[in-house]
Amino acid sequence: MAAITAQDVNKLRAMTGAGMMDCKKALVEAEGDFEAARDILRKQGQKIADKRSDNATSEGLVMASVSEDGTNGKLVALACETEPVSKVADFRALVQQILDAAVKSNAATKEELLAASQEDGRSLQDHITDLMGKIGEKLDVVAYANMTAEKVASYIHSDGKKGVLVGLKNVNGADVTTVGRDVAMQIVAMKPVAVDKDGVDSATVEREIEIGKEQARAEGKPEAMLEKIAQGKLNKFYKENTLLNQEFVKDNSVTIAQLLDKTSKGMTVTDFKRVAIGA
Numbered sequence: 001m002a003a004i005t006a007q008d009v010n011k012l013r014a015m016t017g018a019g020m021m022d023c024k025k026a027l028v029e030a031e032g033d034f035e036a037a038r039d040i041l042r043k044q045g046q047k048i049a050d051k052r053s054d055n056a057t058s059e060g061l062v063m064a065s066v067s068e069d070g071t072n073g074k075l076v077a078l079a080c081e082t083e084p085v086s087k088v089a090d091f092r093a094l095v096q097q098i099l100d101a102a103v104k105s106n107a108a109t110k111e112e113l114l115a116a117s118q119e120d121g122r123s124l125q126d127h128i129t130d131l132m133g134k135i136g137e138k139l140d141v142v143a144y145a146n147m148t149a150e151k152v153a154s155y156i157h158s159d160g161k162k163g164v165l166v167g168l169k170n171v172n173g174a175d176v177t178t179v180g181r182d183v184a185m186q187i188v189a190m191k192p193v194a195v196d197k198d199g200v201d202s203a204t205v206e207r208e209i210e211i212g213k214e215q216a217r218a219e220g221k222p223e224a225m226l227e228k229i230a231q232g233k234l235n236k237f238y239k240e241n242t243l244l245n246q247e248f249v250k251d252n253s254v255t256i257a258q259l260l261d262k263t264s265k266g267m268t269v270t271d272f273k274r275v276a277i278g279a
Contacts, residue, residue: 004028012037022134042130057140058278059086061095062163064154065103073152073165074102076113077143077275078128085137086160094131098124098141110144145273153180155188161277162188167270174264182248183256187274192243195269200242208237243269 004027012023012034022041030036057079066073078095080086098113101124107113114125132139149167153176156163164184168176186192194200212230221229239245244257251259260267 004032008032008034012041041133042126057081057138057142059083059161060142060277061086061092061160062143062156062275062277063095063099064156064163064165065099066152066154070151072146072148073154073167074099075143075145075147075154075163075165075273075275076102076141077163077277079140079142079277080135081137085135088135090131090134091139094128094139097127102144102146106146107144108146110141113144114141142277143273143275145275147271147273149270151176151180153177153184155181155184157188163275164188164272166272168260168267169270170264170266170268172264172267174267176263176267179260179263182250183243183260183269184272186246186249186256187243187272188276189249190243190246191274192246192272193241194243195272196242196244197238200238205234208234243272 004024008027009020009023012027013020023037026037026040027034029040059082060077060079062075062077064073064075076095076098078091078098080091085091097118101107101116101118102113105113105116107116114123114128116124118124118127128139128141145165147165147167149169151168151171153166153168154164164187166180166184166187168180168183193204209230212233213226215233216226216229217223244255244260246256248254248256248259254262257268260269
């Protein structure tokens with residue numbers, strides 16, 4: 001059997017990021033063959049992935065990146081099982097690696113992102129699986145967004161578990177740094193379901209109308225009035241749950257639509273993506 005040196009172990013650690021003892025065991029089992037040892041470590045990661053596939057991932061980290069010209073943003077969310085794991089350097093480095101891969105590949109979907117080839121030729125998913133073997137927890141890219149707009153703003157909440165991308169149009173050369181951040185913070189806090197009422201899906205509209213009718217009926221309102229009352233409740237739903245119609249949390253004398261229009265005439269939101277791990 002080939003003698004396994006500390007230099008060999010360090011070399012394998014540099015190649016894989018796995019722990020010292022795991023690297024030593026893999027080299028011993030592979031009789032000093034580095035490629036075979038890498039395969040052993042990868043299989044360990046896959047075993048962890050398979051064994052813990054049904055485990056809940058309620059902790060993690062969200063990161064965002066906006067292009068230098070402000071027209072494109074990427075948002076990634078990597079979830080894990082426990083808070084201590086979300087704080088370790090290797091986990092944070094992996095989230096940054098995923099974000100860097102998103103920027104480099106400009107992947108349109110999560111599937112494209114996970115398939116993106118890394119410097120060593122392996123896919124991003126392989127890197128994530130390998131780290132599962134080292135950490136011993138399920139890791140899951142629970143969200144990915146790639147947004148292009150006239151201007152894109154981003155915001156990551158202080159807990160690192162919530163993040164937003166928001167697209168703006170009709171900027172007209174205005175500095176949208178502050179208002180973009182304010183709108184993104186609004187989305188994190190108020191959880192709008194759509195940009196405006198036209199973006200609310202029909203199933204939600206029908207459900208809200210039926211709820212409104214049932215509430216009015218329970219209050220003893222006449223049947224002939226139920227539709228009108230339900231429409232009034234629907235309008236209240238739009239005001240509270242669609243972004244442009246919501247009152248601005250920092251100044252409830254204006255709506256988000258009015259806030260944007262005051263910053264630049266006609267400016268509005270084209271799209272947004274809100275991500276929250278564990279909530």
